[in-house]
Amino acid sequence: MVCQYLSNYYLPTRKEDPRDAEIVSHRLMVRAGMIRKLSSGVYSFLPLASRIQHKIDNIVREEMDRIGGLEVKLPIIQPRELWEKTGRWELYGPEMMRFKDRRGAEYGLGPTHEEVITDLLSYEVDSYRDCPLLFYQIATKFRDEVRPRFGIMRSREFSMKDAYSFHADEEDARKSYREVEAAYCRIFDRIGFDYRKVEAATGQIGGSLSHEFMVLADTGEDLILYCDSCSYAANQEKAEGTVVMPEEEPARELEKFPTPGVKTIDDLIKIDSEALPERQVKTLVYRSGDRPLVLLLPGNYQLNEAAVEEQAGGPLSEYSEAEIKQLMGAYPGSLGAVKQDAAIKNLQVWADPSLKGRSNLYTGANIDGYHYRGVDVGRDLKIDRWCQLRVSIAGEQCGRCGNGKLQEQRGIEVGHIFYLGDRYSRSLDADITMDDGQKKPMIMGCYGIGTSRIMAAAIEQSHDDNGIIWPRSIAPFDIYILPISWANDQQRKQAEEFARIFEKQGYEVLVDDRDVSPGVKFNDSELIGIPLRITLGRALEQGLVELTDRATGSTREIPVEQCLEQVEVYLTENGG
RNA sequence: CGGGGCGUGGCUCAGCUUGGCAAGAGCGCUGCGUUCGGGACGCAGAGGUCGCCGGUUCAAAUCCGGCCGCCCCGACCA
Numbered sequence: 001m002v003c004q005y006l007s008n009y010y011l012p013t014r015k016e017d018p019r020d021a022e023i024v025s026h027r028l029m030v031r032a033g034m035i036r037k038l039s040s041g042v043y044s045f046l047p048l049a050s051r052i053q054h055k056i057d058n059i060v061r062e063e064m065d066r067i068g069g070l071e072v073k074l075p076i077i078q079p080r081e082l083w084e085k086t087g088r089w090e091l092y093g094p095e096m097m098r099f100k101d102r103r104g105a106e107y108g109l110g111p112t113h114e115e116v117i118t119d120l121l122s123y124e125v126d127s128y129r130d131c132p133l134l135f136y137q138i139a140t141k142f143r144d145e146v147r148p149r150f151g152i153m154r155s156r157e158f159s160m161k162d163a164y165s166f167h168a169d170e171e172d173a174r175k176s177y178r179e180v181e182a183a184y185c186r187i188f189d190r191i192g193f194d195y196r197k198v199e200a201a202t203g204q205i206g207g208s209l210s211h212e213f214m215v216l217a218d219t220g221e222d223l224i225l226y227c228d229s230c231s232y233a234a235n236q237e238k239a240e241g242t243v244v245m246p247e248e249e250p251a252r253e254l255e256k257f258p259t260p261g262v263k264t265i266d267d268l269i270k271i272d273s274e275a276l277p278e279r280q281v282k283t284l285v286y287r288s289g290d291r292p293l294v295l296l297l298p299g300n301y302q303l304n305e306a307a308v309e310e311q312a313g314g315p316l317s318e319y320s321e322a323e324i325k326q327l328m329g330a331y332p333g334s335l336g337a338v339k340q341d342a343a344i345k346n347l348q349v350w351a352d353p354s355l356k357g358r359s360n361l362y363t364g365a366n367i368d369g370y371h372y373r374g375v376d377v378g379r380d381l382k383i384d385r386w387c388q389l390r391v392s393i394a395g396e397q398c399g400r401c402g403n404g405k406l407q408e409q410r411g412i413e414v415g416h417i418f419y420l421g422d423r424y425s426r427s428l429d430a431d432i433t434m435d436d437g438q439k440k441p442m443i444m445g446c447y448g449i450g451t452s453r454i455m456a457a458a459i460e461q462s463h464d465d466n467g468i469i470w471p472r473s474i475a476p477f478d479i480y481i482l483p484i485s486w487a488n489d490q491q492r493k494q495a496e497e498f499a500r501i502f503e504k505q506g507y508e509v510l511v512d513d514r515d516v517s518p519g520v521k522f523n524d525s526e527l528i529g530i531p532l533r534i535t536l537g538r539a540l541e542q543g544l545v546e547l548t549d550r551a552t553g554s555t556r557e558i559p560v561e562q563c564l565e566q567v568e569v570y571l572t573e574n575g576g
Numbered sequence: 577c578g579g580g581g582c583g584u585g586g587c588u589c590a591g592c593u594u595g596g597c598a599a600g601a602g603c604g605c606u607g608c609g610u611u612c613g614g615g616a617c618g619c620a621g622a623g624g625u626c627g628c629c630g631g632u633u634c635a636a637a638u639c640c641g642g643c644c645g646c647c648c649c650g651a652c653c654a
Contacts, residue, residue, distance in 0.1 A: 015603065015615060016588045020647050040646065095652080112654090146577085146652050160654050212654095221653085413654065450654035485612050519614035537613055 002508040003499045004477065009510075010047050013524050023219050025459035026151030028468050032528045034455075041148025041156035048528060049455065051476040053159065056454050057138050059190050059473065060161045063183045069136045069163060074116045076140065080106040082115045086427045091315065097142045097156075109142035114424045114446060117164045121442070122430035128168035131432065131442065132176055136163035138451055152456045153412070154221070159452035165445040168432060170421070173443040177209065177419050180447045184213055184415050191454065192471035194461060196411065198224050199234035201306040202418055209419035213449075214411025215457040224411045225392060229404025237306045240388055241396025241406045243298075243354035251359040252374035254338070260369045263333035265299045268362060268371065276300075281355065281363040281375065283335035285324050286316040292327055294337055294344065296381070297352035301390035311350075311387050329366045336364035338372055339382045349382050352389040412457045413450070420444040462551075468529030469551050472574050477510040478502075479567065480530040484518045484537040491536045494545070494560065498534060501564060507571070526550065532570055534563065549574075 012033040020037070021027040029035045034049035045053060061071065083089035083096075089108070097109040110116065117135060125133070138161045148156050163180065167173040181197070188195045193215050200212040212235055214224055225241070226233035234240070262268050265282070268275045280299030285292055286308070293312065297303060309315055325331050329343040337349045343366050355361075359376040375381065392399075394408035424430070425441035433439050455474075462469045472478065481498055483491035495511055502509045510530060512521045525533050535546040539557060547566055548555045551574070558566055 012586095013615095014587065019582085019588070022648070037646090093652095141654075143653075147650090149648080154653075158654070162654085416654065448654050453654060487612080515612095517612060517614080517616055519616080522614045524615085535613080 001503050001506060002477070003503040003511065004509070005499075005511045005513050007513045011524070011528070012046070013527055021151060023150050023153070023460070024463055025153065025219075025456040028459055028463060028527070029151060029456065032468060035152060037151075041145055041154070043152055043155060043157075048476050052455055052470070052474055053452065055474040055476070056191070056451055057159075057161070060138065060187055060449055060451060063187045063190075064134075064136050064161070064163060066186075067134065067179045067183045069134045072117075072135045072137050073139065074110070074113045074120075074137055076110050076142070077107050078110050078116055080108065082119055083108060085119075086115055086424055088115070095143050095145070097144050111141055111143045112446075112448075113137070113162055114164065114420075114444075115428065118424040118428045118430050118444065121166055122425070122428050125166065125430070125432060125442070128432050128434050131166055131168045132172055133166045134163060134176060134180075135165075136161060136447075150219075150221075150456070152452055155452070158450065161449040161451050163447040165447070166425075166430075167443040167445075168434065170443050173419060173421075173445050174209075177417060177445050180417055180445070181211065184417065184447075184449070187449070188213060188215075188414070190473050191458065192462075192473055193414070193457070195414070196224060196226070196233055196409075198226070198411075199232075199238050200416060201235060201238040201310065208421065211417050212413050213415035215414050215461060216409060217412050217457065217460040218410050219460055220410035220412040222411050222413055224409045225394060225396075225406040226409065227398035227401060227404040228407050230398060230401035232398055232400035232404075236391060236393075236408075237304060239392040239406065240399030241392040242399055242402070243396055245354065245358060249360060251376045251379065254372055254374050254376070254380050256365050256370055256372055258369060259334070259371045262369070262371065267333075272362070272373065275362045275373070279361050281336065281361050281377075281381070283337055283364055285319055285327060285332075285335065287319055288312040288316055289314055292319070292347055294335075294347050294349040295351075295389050296337055296349065296355060296383070297390045298354055301352070301354070301393075303389060304391040307388055307391075308350075330364065330368045334364040334366065334368050334370060336366055336372060337381050337383070338363060338365070338375070339380060341366045344382050348384050350385045350387055350389060351377075351381070351383045353386050354390065355381075356386065412453070412460065414454050414457055415447075415449045417447045418445060420446055463529075466523070467527035470529040470531060472531050472571060475529065475531050476508075477530050478507045478532060478571060479509045480525040480533040481509060481511045482518075482521050482525055482533055482535045483512070484521075484535070486513050486515055490540055494536050494540060498536075498563065502567065505564065505568070507567070531574060532567065534567075 014031045017027045018030045033046055035043045037043055080089055096111050100106050141160045142157055145156050148154055165176040195213055195215045198212050198214055200210040202210045223236040225236055225239040259271050265277050265280055277300035278298050282297050282299045284295045321331055328335050337344050355377050361375040362373050363375050365372050394406050396406050398404040422441040425444055430442050431439040432442055459468050479502055481495050483495040486492055499509050499511050531550050533548040543560050544557050546555050546557050
């Protein structure tokens with residue numbers, strides 16, 4: 001039960017867009033008096049934003065509790081030694097904020113909590129009988145983002161719900177994964193998002209099975225590819241499609257020819273106009289573990305590093321140009337994997353399936369300033385393994401059903417779930433004793449929701465020229481009571497009366513008792529996006545008030561005595 | 577990190593090219609009065625080391641050098 005008078009509140013709304021804000025959610029959050037920037041990617045939440053965040057957190061909490069989640073609170077400060085045990089002190093890189101205490105001991109600010117929770121449970125849980133366990137927290141995280149942007153959407157300090165599950169076997173872990181997945185759907189349904197669950201890459205966290213929850217929005221940073229025929233949908237960095245290649249002409253002879261100064265795909269076209277990008281074999285060399293890996297894909301495609309890392313089972317790193325020269329015999333620009341080249345004989349070569357069976361292609365000769373033409377993939381190239389190396393794009397054939405075409409749509413990642421296996425439990429000795437007396441590491445899953453990002457995503461998805469349109473479920477207040485003149489006795493008394501009644505009915509009410517002109521009140525009520533407005537104006541003398549729906553702008557004049565009833569009808573129809 | 581842009585009262589900006597009288601506007605803020613159905617009006621006020629440091633000059637918001645901060649575009653992620 002909440003009844004807030006604006007004269008006792010702090011709502012610093014602004015007429016003008018802030019200079020440094022680009023996307024609509026950022027602009028509106030600043031204008032609506034929700035957030036203020038302290039530093040790049042670091043924001044203060046003012047009272048209005050704080051209320052909304054509580055609403056979001058509570059929905060998340062209820063649904064996590066419903067599937068047996070247990071709320072905990074884990075430390076933000078985490079010692080170096082712990083992260084070294086999983087290898088992530090190195091792997092996580094500069095994204096983790098690091099510092100030393102007065103004794104010189106090193107710490108990181110937690111960007112995520114797999115290490116802490118797994119370490120904790122390694123001491124506490126000894127038996128399979130204790131499993132399964134599902135812990136979660138809603139807490140501040142720190143990631144020194146390469147590029148913070150879009151206000152709270154991608155900030156360095158942010159709020160996230162992270163959850164971790166622990167199991168005696170894989171089957172149980174998968175069951176938990178499905179339960180969390182269902183809980184996430186309930187959460188995003190309740191918030192009222194238009195969202196999509198997609199297959200995802202696992203990145204730094206590791207693991208094999210993973211899905212993301214994407215709020216559909218043109219300003220989203222992620223690209224989703226989905227099939228127009230089956231239910232397949234995936235993040236672009238994970239999506240698998242098939243490229244339909246044109247019929248090849250009969251294969252020509254392999255021929256080496258001089259290409260002085262050619263460094264790029266465009267350069268080669270200038271020398272031979274038939275060397276279109278899709279006819280060139282892009283040859284890349286990366287370090288995978290301690291061995292080189294040669295990667296081949298058509299020149300018109302981007303390398304998908306995440307996919308390669310997943311296949312290789314570890315991160316890729318780049319060689320310097322000098323190292324490449326040593327390995328291949330030529331600098332980047334003239335690299336290739338033609339069988340007869342001595343340099344390639346002892347190297348692992350992986351190729352993208354879109355190259356399979358093709359001929360009359362171009363590739364480097366591993367001699368600076370020379371290329372081959374007439375390359376037949378099967379005949380001429382040394383290929384040890386076929387696997388997808390390219391980033392798939394819209395228009396490819398669906399890799400799942402084979403019938404449909406992949407379509408694209410942008411999304412904002414608000415949730416991500418991972419099946420982890422024993423990646424963390426093994427390195428942190430989180431063993432349990434099984435019923436046969438054997439010890440083995442627990443099987444884990446981890447599950448994140450970007451709770452502060454949800455606020456921004458909701459605005460991206462629901463706003464108009466006048467401001468935010470909150471879905472009822474996360475609106476900071478349900479009803480905005482707007483007396484045209486607080487000095488008018490009748491209006492003031494009626495406003496106070498309404499406030500009492502609605503509060504008693506369990507609604508959250510904001511009363512605009514400020515001594516400002518009506519225009520200011522109307523504009524603010526729309527800017528901050530309260531679902532329902534009750535306006536008390538001159539018609540009150542005839543016993544009439546106005547109900548205005550924020551989403552549609554439609555207004556109805558009704559007698560005072562019907563107001564409670566009408567409000568109930570309206571608010572239950574709209575996600576009550 | 578590479579590329580681009582910006583930094584002048586609380587906010588949004590003008591002034592800078594071509595150095596010079598006194599650093600401005602709108603909004604916001606304070607006081608008084610008039611208003612009260614869509615960011616009202618009048619009068620009177622407060623508020624700025626022109627991001628920082630150095631240089632050029634008789635003189636720098638303006639020209640030069642360095643640094644810092646912030647935003648946008650690309651390679652990374654809730």
